[in-house]
Amino acid sequence: MILTQCPVCAAQLPDLTAKQCSRCKTRYCGPACQKKHWEEGGHANLCKKIKKGGGAEQYHADKKYVEAVGVAMMAYAEDARGQTCYICTEAVHRHTGEGLVRGCACHTTEGFVHISCLVEQAKILWEEAMENNLGEPVRRERWDRWHTCSLCEQRHHGIVACALGWACWKTYVGRPEAHFARINAINLLGNGLSSASHHEDALSVGEAQLSMMRRLGNAEGILIAQTNLSNTYAKIGKSEQAVEMDRDIYCGRVKLNGEEDETTLRAANNYAWGLCKVRHCEEAKALMRKVIPVARCILGADNHLTLTMRWVYAKALCDDTGATLDDLREAVTTLEDTVRVARRVFGGAHPLTTGIERDLRHSRDALAARG
Numbered sequence: 001m002i003l004t005q006c007p008v009c010a011a012q013l014p015d016l017t018a019k020q021c022s023r024c025k026t027r028y029c030g031p032a033c034q035k036k037h038w039e040e041g042g043h044a045n046l047c048k049k050i051k052k053g054g055g056a057e058q059y060h061a062d063k064k065y066v067e068a069v070g071v072a073m074m075a076y077a078e079d080a081r082g083q084t085c086y087i088c089t090e091a092v093h094r095h096t097g098e099g100l101v102r103g104c105a106c107h108t109t110e111g112f113v114h115i116s117c118l119v120e121q122a123k124i125l126w127e128e129a130m131e132n133n134l135g136e137p138v139r140r141e142r143w144d145r146w147h148t149c150s151l152c153e154q155r156h157h158g159i160v161a162c163a164l165g166w167a168c169w170k171t172y173v174g175r176p177e178a179h180f181a182r183i184n185a186i187n188l189l190g191n192g193l194s195s196a197s198h199h200e201d202a203l204s205v206g207e208a209q210l211s212m213m214r215r216l217g218n219a220e221g222i223l224i225a226q227t228n229l230s231n232t233y234a235k236i237g238k239s240e241q242a243v244e245m246d247r248d249i250y251c252g253r254v255k256l257n258g259e260e261d262e263t264t265l266r267a268a269n270n271y272a273w274g275l276c277k278v279r280h281c282e283e284a285k286a287l288m289r290k291v292i293p294v295a296r297c298i299l300g301a302d303n304h305l306t307l308t309m310r311w312v313y314a315k316a317l318c319d320d321t322g323a324t325l326d327d328l329r330e331a332v333t334t335l336e337d338t339v340r341v342a343r344r345v346f347g348g349a350h351p352l353t354t355g356i357e358r359d360l361r362h363s364r365d366a367l368a369a370r371g
């Protein structure tokens with residue numbers, strides 16, 4: 001369920017026990033709001049329509065999908081002039097009347113497509129894999145068609161990703177809660193909303209996803225939902241909440257994957273960046289001292305993540321308000337060493353290299369100012 005607020009008073013609703021309209025399953029905080037919605041909120045007129053549309057969640061998803069397609073179509077109308085869909089080869093969709101969109105890495109005249117065609121393709125490919133019991137790798141690959149362009153192999157982004165998120169959710173919302181497709185669909189919806197900068201919606205979907213995963217006892221799913229929430233918190237400037245979430249994710253990864261797993265190390269790295277951002281440099285340093293040796297051992301000294309961890313460690317040294325001269329010296333030598341490796345492994349133009357170089361300049365300046 002993603003309709004987690006009372007439509008009348010916006011109170012947060014419990015997952016399973018909320019009062020609901022017996023006909024259309026619209027959920028309320030209590031009988032008073034339900035009555036009010038019926039008498040003054042127009043529910044008397046809508047109830048039958050919602051019921052016919054498959055109930056409150058389905059009706060909502062279908063409506064949001066149509067809105068999202070409309071937004072995407074409008075935005076791409078100019079770019080798409082004179083182009084045709086690479087799936088159905090028409091300019092205007094034969095049944096839906098839709099125009100073309102493009103939200104991947106395709107360029108020049110490639111990659112224009114109808115959202116309906118993408119949705120149809122994803123649906124058919126995935127259902128075929130399920131029906132024929134094709135193995136897990138094939139199923140995953142087919143599922144990718146919900147979020148990744150088959151021409152350029154890059155993920156759809158922005159308003160196209162948002163429309164695909166609603167499409168996927170509306171397709172699988174009616175499945176049992178523990179169904180693979182439904183679990184992945186809510187994740188895709190959250191990511192799509194976030195990609196289109198609908199952060200408030202992404203937040204409520206992320207929260208619904210988290211409570212769903214908790215209910216299902218799905219440890220991996222809980223961590224994925226928490227990661228989405230942390231990203232959204234960071235995007236809306238709630239850094240403290242993001243960091244709290246990052247701590248939970250890191251602890252969760254240690255428990256689920258162990259200390260020596262790459263996903264755990266990645267979670268530690270994210271947590272440390274967050275700590276630096278809110279100026280909890282001591283904690284960031286302590287964490288990095290613990291995990292960098294593990295990363296060197298498991299991933300190697302030349303690895304992107306290992307280098308990133310050393311970079312954040314130097315940042316924590318440098319940004320600490322109580323940094324000593326020795327701390328600043330250690331930050332400079334750490335960055336000098338990591339930038340040398342980054343340049344050799346990834347080249348001088350790589351964002352990792354240029355990012356470290358920038359902080360190396362800062363830390364040299366800070367050291368010079370103190371000396």
Ligand SMILES: [Zn+2]
Nearest residue numbers: 006009029033
């Ligand atoms: Zn209410």
Ligand SMILES: [Zn+2]
Nearest residue numbers: 021023024047
């Ligand atoms: Zn109703």
Ligand SMILES: [Zn+2]
Nearest residue numbers: 085088114117
């Ligand atoms: Zn088409």
Ligand SMILES: [Zn+2]
Nearest residue numbers: 104106149152
């Ligand atoms: Zn593409």
